[in-house]
Amino acid sequence: FGKFQEYDYLIKVVLIGDAAVGKSSLLLKYIDGTFDDTYVCTIGVDFKIKSLILDTKRIKLQVWDTAGQERFKPITKCYFRGSHGCVVLFDITNKQSYNNVRLWIKDYQENNTVDSAENIVIIGNKADKEDDRQVTVEEGLFLAESVNASYLETSAKSGEGVGEAFESIAKVVLRNM
Numbered sequence: 797f798g799k800f801q802e803y804d805y806l807i808k809v810v811l812i813g814d815a816a817v818g819k820s821s822l823l824l825k826y827i828d829g830t831f832d833d834t835y836v837c838t839i840g841v842d843f844k845i846k847s848l849i850l851d852t853k854r855i856k857l858q859v860w861d862t863a864g865q866e867r868f869k870p871i872t873k874c875y876f877r878g879s880h881g882c883v884v885l886f887d888i889t890n891k892q893s894y895n896n897v898r899l900w901i902k903d904y905q906e907n908n909t910v911d912s913a914e915n916i917v918i919i920g921n922k923a924d925k926e927d928d929r930q931v932t933v934e935e936g937l938f939l940a941e942s943v944n945a946s947y948l949e950t951s952a953k954s955g956e957g958v959g960e961a962f963e964s965i966a967k968v969v970l971r972n973m
């Protein structure tokens with residue numbers, strides 16, 4: 797007889813957004829609590845697991861980190877299908893990465909089942925670089941509202957908002973289960 801299950805829910809989410817917005821850094825900070833200034837691009841996909849407790853429910857959160865480059869798009873799309881939700885990241889110091897959020901969401905929704913398509917959290921990362929900010933908090937909130945998602949800002953460097961970001965996507969997925 798199998799052993800007792802260690803969790804109540806297995807939640808799979810994908811981390812998407814342009815290259816260099818900080819997807820890998822955010823995930824690393826969340827999982828290991830570390831930050832590295834050197835840029836190593838993700839090849840295809842990578843995933844990490846974190847256990848958390850939300851409203852007494854034991855959650856096993858599986859986060860798929862995808863590569864932002866065009867050439868990896870066919871690979872990353874396969875992972876959209878099996879996921880329950882997505883975290884779309886942009887860099888608050890890079891307006892283009894903000895403008896591309898809608899395209900990422902469209903990509904995600906077109907490649908996912910209807911019941912998971914609405915589980916989206918938008919993150920404005922690099923919030924520690926306030927002096928270089930190109931996207932205001934209001935613009936972030938406005939975009940999120942227009943696609944029925946929530947908006948949060950994070951810094952993978954300082955750790956600000958990181959735990960909240962992943963908890964918030966887990967909560968959205970749980971709510972719609």
Ligand code: GDP
Pocket residue numbers: 814815816817818819820821822832833834835836837838864921922923924925950951952953954
């Ligand atoms: P990815 O391609 O989206 O996975 O981006 P990376 O995680 O590789 O990050 C790209 C670059 O941005 C790296 O040099 C990181 O050190 C840097 N970076 C990522 N997040 C932050 C952040 O919150 N603040 C600052 N200052 N730099 C960051």
